[in-house]
Structures are given as structure tokens and as C-alpha cells.
Amino acid sequence: xxxxxxxxxxxxxxxxxxxxxxxxxxxxxxxxxxxxxVRQKRDKAAxxxxxxxxxxxxxxxxxTHTLIHLPEYLEAFEAKARALGAEVHWAKDAAEHNAIxxxxxEAASAKRVVKSKSMLTEExxxxxxxxxxxxxxxxxxxxxxxxxxxxxxxxxxxLPAIHIRKEEVGDTFHEHLGTEAGASDxxxxxxxxxxxxxxxxxxxxxxxxxxxxxxxxxxxxxxxTNEGNADLGTALPKIHIACMGIEKLLPRTRDLAVFLxxxxxxxxxxxxxxxxxxxxxxxxxGKLHIILLxxxxxxxxxxxxxxxxxxxxxxxxxxxxxxxxxxxxGHSYGTTVPGPxxxxxxxxxxxxxxxxxxxxxxxxxxxxxxCPVKINLHEQLLLMRHExxxxxxxxxxxxxxxxxxxxxxxxxxxxxxxxxxxxxFARLLPTRWVNNRLxxxxxxxxxxxxxxxxxxxxYRNRKPPR
Amino acid sequence: xxxxxxxxxYVDQLYPDVALATLEVLxxxxxxxxxxxxxxxxxxxxxxxxCFAEAVPLARRFVATFAGFEYVVAPxxxxxxxxxxxxxxxLHDDPSYKSLAPRVLDLSEFLVDVIGVEKLPxxxxxxRVGLHQSCxxxxxxxxxxxxxxxxxxxxxxxxVLERMTGIEFTQLSRPDECCGFGGTFAVxxxxxxxxxxxxxxxxxxxxxxxxxxxGDMSCLMHLEGLIRRQKKPxxxxxxxxxxxxxxxxxxxx
Numbered sequence: 001x002x003x004x005x006x007x008x009x010x011x012x013x014x015x016x017x018x019x020x021x022x023x024x025x026x027x028x029x030x031x032x033x034x035x036x037x038v039r040q041k042r043d044k045a046a047x048x049x050x051x052x053x054x055x056x057x058x059x060x061x062x063x064t065h066t067l068i069h070l071p072e073y074l075e076a077f078e079a080k081a082r083a084l085g086a087e088v089h090w091a092k093d094a095a096e097h098n099a100i101x102x103x104x105x106e107a108a109s110a111k112r113v114v115k116s117k118s119m120l121t122e123e124x125x126x127x128x129x130x131x132x133x134x135x136x137x138x139x140x141x142x143x144x145x146x147x148x149x150x151x152x153x154x155x156x157x158x159l160p161a162i163h164i165r166k167e168e169v170g171d172t173f174h175e176h177l178g179t180e181a182g183a184s185d186x187x188x189x190x191x192x193x194x195x196x197x198x199x200x201x202x203x204x205x206x207x208x209x210x211x212x213x214x215x216x217x218x219x220x221x222x223x224x225t226n227e228g229n230a231d232l233g234t235a236l237p238k239i240h241i242a243c244m245g246i247e248k249l250l251p252r253t254r255d256l257a258v259f260l261x262x263x264x265x266x267x268x269x270x271x272x273x274x275x276x277x278x279x280x281x282x283x284x285x286g287k288l289h290i291i292l293l294x295x296x297x298x299x300x301x302x303x304x305x306x307x308x309x310x311x312x313x314x315x316x317x318x319x320x321x322x323x324x325x326x327x328x329x330g331h332s333y334g335t336t337v338p339g340p341x342x343x344x345x346x347x348x349x350x351x352x353x354x355x356x357x358x359x360x361x362x363x364x365x366x367x368x369x370x371c372p373v374k375i376n377l378h379e380q381l382l383l384m385r386h387e388x389x390x391x392x393x394x395x396x397x398x399x400x401x402x403x404x405x406x407x408x409x410x411x412x413x414x415x416x417x418x419x420x421x422x423x424x425f426a427r428l429l430p431t432r433w434v435n436n437r438l439x440x441x442x443x444x445x446x447x448x449x450x451x452x453x454x455x456x457x458x459y460r461n462r463k464p465p466r
Numbered sequence: 467x468x469x470x471x472x473x474x475x476y477v478d479q480l481y482p483d484v485a486l487a488t489l490e491v492l493x494x495x496x497x498x499x500x501x502x503x504x505x506x507x508x509x510x511x512x513x514x515x516x517c518f519a520e521a522v523p524l525a526r527r528f529v530a531t532f533a534g535f536e537y538v539v540a541p542x543x544x545x546x547x548x549x550x551x552x553x554x555x556x557l558h559d560d561p562s563y564k565s566l567a568p569r570v571l572d573l574s575e576f577l578v579d580v581i582g583v584e585k586l587p588x589x590x591x592x593x594r595v596g597l598h599q600s601c602x603x604x605x606x607x608x609x610x611x612x613x614x615x616x617x618x619x620x621x622x623x624x625x626v627l628e629r630m631t632g633i634e635f636t637q638l639s640r641p642d643e644c645c646g647f648g649g650t651f652a653v654x655x656x657x658x659x660x661x662x663x664x665x666x667x668x669x670x671x672x673x674x675x676x677x678x679x680x681g682d683m684s685c686l687m688h689l690e691g692l693i694r695r696q697k698k699p700x701x702x703x704x705x706x707x708x709x710x711x712x713x714x715x716x717x718x719x
Contacts, residue, residue, distance in 0.1 A: 019657035028661065036640070043613065052616040058699035220544035281482035321614065323644045327661050360655060362648025362662070363514065378605075383555070385516030394516060398650070402512045406520030409475070410527065419479040426548040440653035444660045445691025448480055455478045459501050 014360040018328035031163060032141050032326040038159070038322045040268040041269025042370070048271075049261065059259050060374040063311035065250055067301055073216040073249050074292065080219025084281030086288040094124035097273040097293050101126060101208070102242060103290055105135060110205035112344060114197075116223065116230035117141040118210030119157050119314055120243045123336045126208075138200045143195055149176045155330030157337055158267045158316035197229070207233035211244035211290075212313070213259060217252050219282040221290070224263060224273040231277050240282065241289045245296050247310040259313060262372035269464045286459055303384045309344045311373040318367035318377055324360055333357060340367040340377045347384050358384035416456060423450045446452040467580075469497040472570070474505040474545045474683070480681050484713040487710035488541040488573055494710075495585045497539075504531045508546040509556070514649050518556055524564065525549075525556045529563045531674030537580060541706045543603020543681050546572045551606050552567060552573055574623040574681055574707055575609050589711050590707070592632030596675025596700075597624055598689070600682035601641035609681065614643050621679050623705055636673035643669075647688035663692045670700060677701045677714045 005234045022028050046052045054393045066073055079087045091097035105113070113135055115121065127137045127148070139148045143161035147162035149152050149172050154160030161169070170184035181191045209230045214221040221242060234240040250259065263272040282288035302306050320340035330338040335346040335354065358381045367377040388394055408415050427450050441447070467489055471486045485501075492499045509524030528549060532538045540546050549570045577583060581711040603609040603623070610621030627633060646652070646662025653659075667669050667689060670678050678693075680686050690702040702713035 015655050015657070018655060022657040022661050029665075032665070046616050049616070104537070209719070323646065323662050324655070324658050327658050358516075359651065362644050362646055362651045362659070364601035364613060364644035364648070366601075366612070366642075366644065368606055369480075369612050381554070382514065382516075384556075385514070386518050387516070389516035389518070390475050396655075398515060399517065402515050402517040405507075406509075406512055406517070406524065409509070409524050412504055412506050415475070415506045423479065440656045441691070443656065444695060445663075445688065446694035448687060448690065448694075450480065451481060451482050455473055455482035456503055458482050458486060459489075460503075 006072050013334060013354075013356040014328070014332055015356065017332035017334070018324070018360065021329045021332055022327060023113065027165075028329075030165070030326050031329060034162060035320045035326045037267060039317075039370075042266055042320065043269075043319055045265035045269040046459045051266070055258055055262055056372055056374050059262055059313075059372060060308075060311065062250065062258060063373055064201075064308070067247070067307060067310060068253055069251075070246065070249065070301065073251060074246060076216045077214055077219055077249060078292075080217070081281070082219070082364065084219045085420065086281050086290050089289060091291055091292045091293045091295070093295050094293075097124045097243065097291055097295070098126055100289075100291055101243075102130070102133065103132070103152060104239065104241060105206060108205065108287075110239065111135060111136045112200070112204045113206045113208055114200055114204040114229075114233045114237065115141050115144075115208040116210065116225060116233050117144055117160070118208065118243055119337060120210055120245055121208065122154060123295065124243075124293070127245075138197070138204070139223050140200070140233055141225070141227060142190065143365055145193060145197065146172060149173075153199045153331065153336070153339065156316060156319055157314050162275075169458075180335050201232050201236050204237045204266070206235070206239045206241060207237045208241045208243060209234060211248050212263070213240050214244055214249050215253050215256075216249055219279065220278055221248075222255075222256065222260075222276055222278050224276050226256055226268075226270075226274040226281065228275050231275055234279070235283075238285065239287045239289070240279075241291065242279065243291045243293065246292050246294055247312075248302075263315055266370070266372040274395075289366040298347050303348070305387075306344060306380055308375050309341065309348065309377075309380060311375050312341050312345075314371060315372055321366045321370045322361075322365070323364065324362065328360070333360070334338075341375070344377065344380045344384055347388060351388050351391050352393050355388045358382075358388060418455065419454055420457075422453075423452075425426075426450055427452075467497050468536045469499045470532045470538040471499050472505065472532065472538050472545065472549075473501065473574060474540065475540045476687070478530075479689070481704070482713070484541055484683050484704045484706055487547070487704065487706040487712060488496075490610035490707055490710045491573070491577075491586075492539060493705040494587055494645050495581045497581075500535070502531050503567040508545045508548045510545060510552075513548065513556065513651055514554060524555045524557045525563075528562070529557070529566055531565055532570070532673050536569065537576065538566070539573055539576045540570070541573045541681070542683065543572045543600050543607050543609060544573075544684060546570055550655060561615075564673075572603055572607055572681060573627050574603070575607060577626050578622040583629055584591065586626065586629045586709065589630055589709075590632050590636075590706055591627075593628035593714060593716075594634045594636050594674055594676045596625065596636045596638060596670040596678045597621075597627065597681035598645060598670075598678055598685055599623075601642075601644050601678045601684045602715055604642055608681055610642075621692035627705060627708060628677070636670065638669045638673050638676040640669055645685040645689055647685050649684075652688055659688070660692060663688050667692060667696075667698060667700065669696045671698070675700060676716055677703055679703050679705050681705050 509521035
């Protein structure tokens with residue numbers, strides 16, 4: 001995706017792709033409704049917990065505390081995990097992360113890898129890295145397997161194939177799994193995938209998983225799935241590699257009582273994920289590697305404005321509620337994590353490449369209110385616009401128009417004069433001249449009938465001068 | 467009570483009747499209202515584009531213009547949110563700003579929290595009204611409860627409108643989804659902006675709203691622009707216009 005992003009003019013990146021998604025009105029509305037349905041399920045699930053808002057506040061405080069003490073908690077986690085028999089690796093960036101995985105595979109003469117869902121390995125582009133070196137990597141989450149067959153990136157962090165319709169899944173499975181042509185029955189297709197994946201699980205040498213929560217006091221960690229694929233993927237192969245961002249840490253096991261209640265309700269409206277699997281060291285005769293990845297997280301944790309973006313538990317609720325995401329699709333963002341949170345994380349690392357993302361937002365604030373860990377997402381998106389501008393990546397025309405407007409607004413008489421001129425001039429022109437194709441406002445929208453006088457002019461006439 | 471009337475720049479230039487209606491409503495509840503002509507724009511377009519440097523002098527001008535008033539009232543949750551919530555990022559601890567900020571209110575919250583709704587004159591408004599929840603009033607000023615938050619339900623804009631006799635609120639399937647205006651977003655992301663607006667309008671159509679209203683004319687300017695282009699039979703009025711007794715132009719009802 002990043003290569004495609006580079007081809008588009010920076011200011012056009014999101015708007016251009018979004019317009020393509022909107023152009024297929026039927027698909028756009030279907031996508032919007034599917035995700036709104038998930039948002040409504042979330043509302044029902046959240047409403048069923050009387051202390052919901054208190055849980056959000058607690059989660060926010062626990063994450064704030066953990067980030068402040070992150071170095072100590074990471075060291076505690078490492079020591080405990082080692083004591084349990086795990087090997088702990090530290091990776092400063094994606095390249096180091098992938099090299100560590102490769103090293104483990106080479107040392108074990110492994111060839112086949114099964115992977116449960118991990119946005120972190122997506123972030124590191126681990127699949128292409130391993131495939132180029134001759135390894136077979138099979139994503140075992142159903143949605144991830146679908147996008148993998150189609151050679152696409154996930155468009156959503158919880159629902160990776162939400163942009164694909166069941167008929168299209170049928171075509172993909174017909175091509176790759178030999179299902180009947182034209183078959184689109186979800187149960188039939190799921191059973192085909194299940195049979196196919198079962199064989200992959202049996203053959204695999206290594207299972208890779210992500211990590212939802214790691215616990216500093218025990219050295220254990222939790223992986224949440226709905227399909228049980230992380231469990232099968234770690235129970236069959238002898239080697240388990242768990243890849244986690246350093247921000248996934250929680251101090252105590254009891255903190256899970258807050259986060260597990262929030263996660264699934266916010267993500268899909270379920271009371272809890274079907275499988276919340278706890279791992280404590282390697283299984284007998286097995287090996288467990290834990291890779292702790294930084295990849296820019298330390299830098300973000302030092303930023304007063306953006307550090308709380310690291311509180312994110314990857315529930316996807318901000319995507320489901322975002323009116324822009326629902327109508328532009330995850331791929332319009334060109335990032336591993338799309339939507340509101342992705343529009344902070346990506347430009348925080350590279351403000352030039354992702355400068356259009358903080359502007360792919362109407363600042364409605366729904367993401368902030370839905371976020372289970374109370375990240376002030378829309379406020380950070382606004383601050384990120386400032387950051388983009390401060391670093392000089394705002395497109396010139398936008399900057400110029402704002403400088404000009406700022407100049408006029410500092411001069412009330414000039415402002416009043418130009419306002420009257422503008423209205424007077426526009427009133428003389430035929431409507432179709434005003435609403436031409438070059439006018440971004442007027443392509444689909446009429447201007448209001450322009451009044452002869454501004455309010456300030458009416459006000460002056462209304463009251464006799466004192 | 468001496469009230470400074472804060473009129474958003476685009477309302478001053480494009481919707482003078484909304485400003486007049488606000489003035490009339492404030493006077494009808496006994497306020498002594500003044501419109502200082504030194505005001506222009508609160509700086510939100512610049513700030514929301516990330517151009518804080520261009521917004522700072524406008525924030526200073528706003529504070530200097532309105533510092534002497536007991537209250538500052540605007541027919542816009544969005545512009546009030548800019549002043550009350552976001553000037554802090556521009557002016558930081560400036561003492562005259564800090565003393566002014568809590569006294570800058572949107573019309574609905576001023577009427578509910580300071581004046582008391584019972585002071586509002588009772589007027590007839592026998593229409594099916596779709597109340598659009600403007601985001602900044604809802605989620606920045608907390609004029610009402612947003613649907614995401616699991617708190618007791620309340621809505622100050624609805625409370626002031628409930629003073630109108632015969633008013634019937636329509637049931638929207640998405641009670642507080644954004645209309646898609648979003649300032650420069652409306653042009654920069656034109657496709658998404660209009661798609662969002664059209665979906666809001668469709669919701670009001672299925673709910674059979676005769677009149678669409680909101681606390682922010684910017685949302686309504688965008689929605690009305692789409693409605694006019696498509697010649698849909700929905701009238702658009704700002705909350706202040708309804709309170710001031712304006713009559714909607716309704717075709718074929």
C-alpha cells in the first residue's frame with residue numbers, strides 16, 4: 001500500500017481513494033450498514049454494563065500508569081517470562097523483528113508457519129518477508145485467510161475482510177480451495193476453509209500469534225480470538241512465537257477484569273471473546289519465543305499530545321463508529337491500522353507520507369466517546385493537523401488560503417467590505433456559473449440564496465447610533 | 467444581564483436572519499444584548515486546518531472584543547466549542563481568556579443553564595421536526611448525551627424546542643451521526659462529505675421530518691445545499707429561528 005500512496009499527491013491520498021469507494025454507491029452503503037450494525041451491537045453490550053463509563057475511566061488510568069512506568073514493567077515481565085522458560089527478544093524496529101523471526105525459523109529448520117491474527121506482524125510486513133525467503137505463511141483467522149488469498153491487506157483490524165462480500169469470498173475460495181463455482185453460502189464456505197486450515201495446522205512447524213495483553217507480575221500473556229485458531233496454532237506446532245508491541249503490558253492479572261470486559265463488547269458487542277487464552281511459558285517439550293517490538297512506540301510515548309494513542313487495545317470501535325471510515329473503507333487509509341487511531345499512529349511516525357489522514361475526519365468526536373480506553377482521538381487528530389502544518393507538510397494552497405483568511409479576519413472593515421463584494425458579485429452571476437465543477441462546494445450542493453445585507457449591516461440600521 | 471452577541475462569520479454574511487432571530491430570542495428573555503462590530507471569525511477554520519499561528523491573533527481579538535460582557539452567546543455549538551475548548555491550545559494560560567471561557571455559551575445551553583427554559587415565550591410550531599445533533603455542541607460542549615456514552619439521557623437543544631406547542635420530534639434511525647460538513651473537510655473530502663449529508667437527509671426522509679433543525683447553521687448550510695440541489699421537500703431552520711417564531715416554507719404538505 002505504501003508504494004501506491006507515494007504515487008498519489010500527498011494532499012490527494014485519502015480523498016482520492018475515498019471518492020473511488022464512494023463512487024460505488026451500493027457497496028459503500030452496504031459497508032456503512034455492516035459496520036453500523038456492529039456499532040449498534042456494541043451499544044447494546046455496553047449498555048448492559050451499569051459501570052461502563054467507570055470501566056473506561058479505570059482502563060484509561062491503568063494504561064496511563066503503565067506507560068509512565070513502562071521500563072520497570074517491561075523488565076519485570078521479561079524476568080518473569082524467562083523464569084517461566086520463554087525466550088524473550090527485543091526488536092527496535094520491523095527489520096529487527098523480522099530478522100528475529102527468521103533466525104528462529106532457521107535455527108529450527110522450520111518451513112511452514114501458521115499465524116493467528118496479529119496486526120503487529122502486518123505492521124512489520126512479516127508475511128512477504130518470509131514468503132520471499134521461501135517460507136509458507138498461512139493466516140488462520142478466516143477473514144485474514146480470505147484477504148491473504150486475494151493478496152490484499154486487511155481493511156479493518158478486527159474484521160479484516162469486512163469490505164468483501166460473501167459472493168466474492170465464494171469466487172476466491174473456488175479459485176484457491178476448489179469450492180463449487182458460484183457457491184456463497186457462509187456455512188459451506190467456512191467449512192471448506194476449516195478443512196483446508198486443519199491440514200495447514202497439522203503440517204506447521206511454527207505457530208505465530210499476536211498478544212492482546214501481557215502481564216508484568218506473572219510473565220504470562222493473553223491472546224483473544226473468536227475462532228480458536230491461536231489455540232490450535234500453538235497446540236500443534238512445537239514452536240510458538242508471540243509478537244507484541246511494548247505497549248501491550250498490564251501490571252497485574254486482575255487488570256484483565258477491566259480490559260477483557262471492555263474489549264469484546266467494544267469490538268463486536270460480545271460479552272467476551274470466544275477464546276481468551278492465557279499462556280504461561282512454553283508447553284512441555286515446546287519452545288516459546290516472545291518478541292517485544294518498539295518500532296516508534298517509545299518516541300510516541302514521549303509526546304505529551306499523542307502518547308495516549310498507545311493506550312489502544314485494537315478493538316476497532318473507532319472504525320465502526322467513524323462516519324468517514326464506514327464510507328471510505330479501510331484501504332483508503334493506506335496504513336496497517338486504518339480509521340481514527342490509524343490516522344494518529346501513521347502520521348506520528350511519518351507526517352509527510354500520511355499528511356492527508358488527520359484531515360480524513362470531520363472532527364465529529366464519535367471515536368473519542370466510543371473508545372473503551374478513553375483516547376481523545378478527535379482532539380489528537382486536530383493536534384496532528386497542527387503537527388503536519390508545523391513541519392511544513394500542509395499543501396501550499398491550503399496554507400495560502402488560511403494565511404489570507406487570517407489576514408482578512410484581523411481587519412473587520414476589510415472583512416465586511418469583501419463579504420459585501422463577494423455576495424454582490426455572486427448574486428449577479430447565473431447559478432450554474434457559481435456551482436461549476438471546479439467549486440468543491442457547488443458540485444453537489446447549492447449555496448443559500450445570498451442576502452443583500454449582512455447581519456452587521458442590518459444591526460447598524462436596527463439600532464440608532466448611541 | 468449584559469450579553470455579547472457572538473455571530474459566526476458565515477452566519478453574519480450568509481444567514482443574517484439566524485443572527486436576528488438569536489438577538490430577538492435573547493431580548494425576549496430580558497437580556498441586554500450588544501453585537502460588537504470588532505468581531506469577525508473565531509479562527510476555527512485556521513485552527514482546524516492546523517494553522518495555529520494564523521488562529522492565535524483571531525483568538526486574542528475575540529477575547530479582547532468580548533472580555534467585558536457578563537455572558538457571550540452564539541447560535542453555534544461549534545464556534546463556542548472553538549472558544550471554550552480549543553483556545554486553550556492557542557492562548558494557554560492567558561488570564562483574560564481563562565476568565566472569559568466559561569461565560570461563552572451556545573444559545574441552547576444559555577437558555578437552559580442561565581435563563582431557565584420557563585422564561586421562553588410559548589409559541590406554536592405544529593410541525594414534524596427532525597433535530598440534527600450538531601457534533602461539537604453534543605460531544606465538546608455536552609449540550610446533550612451522545613449515543614456512545616452510557617449515561618442518563620438529556621438534551622438541552624431539545625428542551626428549548628419543547629417550549630413550542632404542537633411540535634412533534636421525528637425518530638431518526640441514527641440519532642447523532644455527523645452530517646459531514648466538518649469545515650474545510652466539506653471541500654477537501656467532498657465525496658465523503660456529501661455521502662454523509664445525503665445519508666442524514668435520507669434518515670430525515672424516512673422519519674418524515676417536515677422541518678430539519680440544528681443548533682449549528684454550518685451543518686444546516688451543508689444539508690440544505692444538498693436538499694436544494696435535489697429539490698427535496700424538507701424545510702431547514704436554525705433552532706433560534708424556530709424559537710423566534712419564523713415559519714418554515716413547506717411545499718406540498
